[in-house]
Amino acid sequence: MRLLAPMQLLAALLMFALVPVEVAWAHAQLLSTSPAENAIVEAAPEQVELRFNEPVSPLTITLIGPEGASLDATGTATGGVTSVVRMPADLARGTHVLSWRVVSADGHPIGGSLVFSIGEITGSAAVEPTSDRAVAASLWAAKTLLFTALFAGVGAAGFSALAPLPPLARTAALWLSVAGAVLGPVSLGLQGLDALGLPLTAFADVRAWSTGFSTSYGATTIAAVLAFAAALASLLMPRSGWSNSLGILAAAIAALSLALSGHASAAAPQWLTRPAVFLHIAGVLFWVGALLPLWLLLRGRTDSADKTLASFSRFIPYAVAPLVLSGLTLAAIQMGWPGTHWATPYGFILGAKLSLLALLFGLAIWNRRWLTAPALAGDTLARSRLRRSIGWEMAIIVVILGLVAGWRFTPPPRALADAPAELVAEPIMAHLMDGETMAMVMVTPGRVGPVVLETTISDFEGFPIDAQNVRLTLANPDRGIEPITREASLIDEVWRIEDMTIPVTGNWQVSIEVRISRFEMVRLRGELIIP
Amino acid sequence: MIRFIASAAIAATSLVAFAAPAFAHATLEVQEAAIGSGYKAVLRVPHGCGTEATHTVRVQIPEGFYNVKPMPKAGWDLATVTGSYERGYENHGTTLTEGVKEIVWSNGNLPNEWYDEFVFRGTFASTLEPGTFYFPAVQECANGEEAWIDISGDEGAEMPAPSVELVPATSAGH
Numbered sequence: 001m002r003l004l005a006p007m008q009l010l011a012a013l014l015m016f017a018l019v020p021v022e023v024a025w026a027h028a029q030l031l032s033t034s035p036a037e038n039a040i041v042e043a044a045p046e047q048v049e050l051r052f053n054e055p056v057s058p059l060t061i062t063l064i065g066p067e068g069a070s071l072d073a074t075g076t077a078t079g080g081v082t083s084v085v086r087m088p089a090d091l092a093r094g095t096h097v098l099s100w101r102v103v104s105a106d107g108h109p110i111g112g113s114l115v116f117s118i119g120e121i122t123g124s125a126a127v128e129p130t131s132d133r134a135v136a137a138s139l140w141a142a143k144t145l146l147f148t149a150l151f152a153g154v155g156a157a158g159f160s161a162l163a164p165l166p167p168l169a170r171t172a173a174l175w176l177s178v179a180g181a182v183l184g185p186v187s188l189g190l191q192g193l194d195a196l197g198l199p200l201t202a203f204a205d206v207r208a209w210s211t212g213f214s215t216s217y218g219a220t221t222i223a224a225v226l227a228f229a230a231a232l233a234s235l236l237m238p239r240s241g242w243s244n245s246l247g248i249l250a251a252a253i254a255a256l257s258l259a260l261s262g263h264a265s266a267a268a269p270q271w272l273t274r275p276a277v278f279l280h281i282a283g284v285l286f287w288v289g290a291l292l293p294l295w296l297l298l299r300g301r302t303d304s305a306d307k308t309l310a311s312f313s314r315f316i317p318y319a320v321a322p323l324v325l326s327g328l329t330l331a332a333i334q335m336g337w338p339g340t341h342w343a344t345p346y347g348f349i350l351g352a353k354l355s356l357l358a359l360l361f362g363l364a365i366w367n368r369r370w371l372t373a374p375a376l377a378g379d380t381l382a383r384s385r386l387r388r389s390i391g392w393e394m395a396i397i398v399v400i401l402g403l404v405a406g407w408r409f410t411p412p413p414r415a416l417a418d419a420p421a422e423l424v425a426e427p428i429m430a431h432l433m434d435g436e437t438m439a440m441v442m443v444t445p446g447r448v449g450p451v452v453l454e455t456t457i458s459d460f461e462g463f464p465i466d467a468q469n470v471r472l473t474l475a476n477p478d479r480g481i482e483p484i485t486r487e488a489s490l491i492d493e494v495w496r497i498e499d500m501t502i503p504v505t506g507n508w509q510v511s512i513e514v515r516i517s518r519f520e521m522v523r524l525r526g527e528l529i530i531p
Numbered sequence: 532m533i534r535f536i537a538s539a540a541i542a543a544t545s546l547v548a549f550a551a552p553a554f555a556h557a558t559l560e561v562q563e564a565a566i567g568s569g570y571k572a573v574l575r576v577p578h579g580c581g582t583e584a585t586h587t588v589r590v591q592i593p594e595g596f597y598n599v600k601p602m603p604k605a606g607w608d609l610a611t612v613t614g615s616y617e618r619g620y621e622n623h624g625t626t627l628t629e630g631v632k633e634i635v636w637s638n639g640n641l642p643n644e645w646y647d648e649f650v651f652r653g654t655f656a657s658t659l660e661p662g663t664f665y666f667p668a669v670q671e672c673a674n675g676e677e678a679w680i681d682i683s684g685d686e687g688a689e690m691p692a693p694s695v696e697l698v699p700a701t702s703a704g705h
Contacts, residue, residue, distance in 0.1 A: 053582045519591040519667035521680045
């Protein structure tokens with residue numbers, strides 16, 4: 001049994017490396033379904049039929065109910081030209097989504113989503129992803145530990161470029177990097193479980209990993225593992241120019257990894273938010289990475305300790321200034337003007353984080369202005385105070401990292417700002433563009449349930465573009481929902497889709513294919529946040 | 532253990548899916564050509580529009596592929612759309628300034644269950660840059676079409692245009 005877990009992990013990792021290439025090789029095609037797309041049926045169907053143009057085998061079939069709960073129905077689905085999915089007996093009234101992924105005989109998987117309603121169309125705005133509590137707690141713990149390992153471990157490797165690490169700090173950074181390299185993939189699997197609403201026991205399930213990987217967190221994990229590897233290499237090498245460069249590289253990759261995913265990086269305008277997250281994380285890395293080495297160095301009184309403390313004190317403003325500036329920028333983008341929307345879980349977490357940060361900055365300023373100089377001059381009381389203060393800083397930082405890891409479970413007010421609860425009927429807009437073409441997509445009403453999608457397409461001067469046809473696709477990989485595609489029809493220069501039902505809240509990826517001429521097609525991508 | 536075997540099996544399937552590039556797509560038989568040399572394009576059409584039979588196949592000839600001659604096909608009408616090139620191309624002492632821009636094989640019948648190939652030849656201009664050269668193609672059926680016109684190069688593209696990799700003349704082993 002002991003061998004089993006690593007082998008499963010290996011299989012999962014193998015999958016994880018292969019998943020991106022297995023997207024939608026068009027071959028098997030869905031011809032029809034029963035119930036039909038968007039049908040409203042009187043009684044709960046005993047089964048759902050998906051008819052294809054050739055035999056298929058089910059890979060993943062998930063049923064998402066009106067309450068947002070995911071149910072794995074893969075086991076009850078049959079293969080063949082018609083895939084029959086047996087429905088549970090107690091299907092609730094309301095709108096359901098059957099998200100399917102099948103593989104045809106030639107090994108090409110395809111996926112899609114079928115939306116149907118029993119009795120009435122629902123789509124309550126209060127739908128929350130139902131994730132297993134144990135999974136959510138494990139995911140939170142794994143991310144807190146991962147962040148701690150990243151900032152303290154890789155941060156220390158980066159800090160060693162500035163000053164030699166005391167042996168104990170080096171050992172700690174080494175072990176933190178090893179732990180981080182393991183925790184990264186573990187948190188990815190948990191992310192997948194959380195997205196699909198699967199229990200912890202399904203950790204080795206391929207679907208959890210492929211879902212985790214298909215979210216932006218996949219790229220973050222890869223970069224984080226690279227950062228840990230670079231940090232390990234730098235820490236294991238004797239201190240030289242090479243090891244210093246590697247340490248700085250590790251810190252840069254670590255900062256990049258967190259800029260690749262998360263609410264803040266997903267916010268518009270991305271040219272501002274991604275660099276801001278990068279700078280923010282880089283500043284934190286330098287600061288946090290220095291704390292443990294300093295704390296250990298201050299135990300005794302040596303020249304090297306004094307030198308390290310002096311160079312830290314000299315450099316820290318350059319780390320804190322971008323940290324504060326980028327932090328304020330990001331908070332402003334995410335929170336908007338003060339208002340009732342600040343009283344959300346996201347706002348509370350930010351508030352708690354800011355209070356702790358105020359405390360942290362207070363300590364840091366006290367350290368730098370009043371303690372560092374006497375400590376360097378040999379004042380023993382100042383040294384022991386400084387050491388205790390750094391200990392408190394570390395404790396506060398771990399709590400802050402725990403809070404930040406909790407953000408994953410709350411959408412930012414930015415996401416809710418376009419349609420606060422009392423104004424849910426306001427349309428939601430998305431603006432998509434590439435180098436030559438722009439599209440404006442309007443979702444009315446701006447909430448889950450049946451919606452009308454209106455798209456206008458123009459060039460960069462705002463002149464409308466004549467298109468032959470327009471296809472719009474919505475997908476929600478965070479929830480494991482496969483793409484839902486519709487053809488739009490042109491009515492008064494607006495491309496309209498009327499038979500779309502958005503089944504759950506969250507970040508929906510929208511992609512528009514505009515057929516300009518017989519041989520020319522433009523694809524625009526963007527994101528719709530459905531509150 | 533069963534779960535591990537299942538995982539590994541699916542992983543292996545994915546690997547095979549990746550290693551055998553897209554028989555399900557409309558593709559060109561020869562995937563590489565040298566810049567400045569002649570090229571015989573064999574367009575492979577593996578299936579119809581869903582279950583419908585294909586009655587027309589259209590191929591666009593982009594700028595840079597000149598002196599194009601399509602091969603007639605029994606049971607199909609052949610037509611070309613000609614036009615001016617953006618620039619002239621040297622062809623055995625004469626300068627070609629116009630030629631085929633689109634080839635149309637029509638009034639044929641290729642059921643979904645069958646497979647067929649459509650052939651044309653031409654020359655890649657010596658002024659082209661190395662990289663992917665796309666021949667967008669459209670299959671037309673009674674009630675629909677399959678448009679292989681996606682030239683984004685995205686790995687996950689659902690319907691990529693048939694393409695050939697252009698390589699510098701020296702490395703093609705003349």
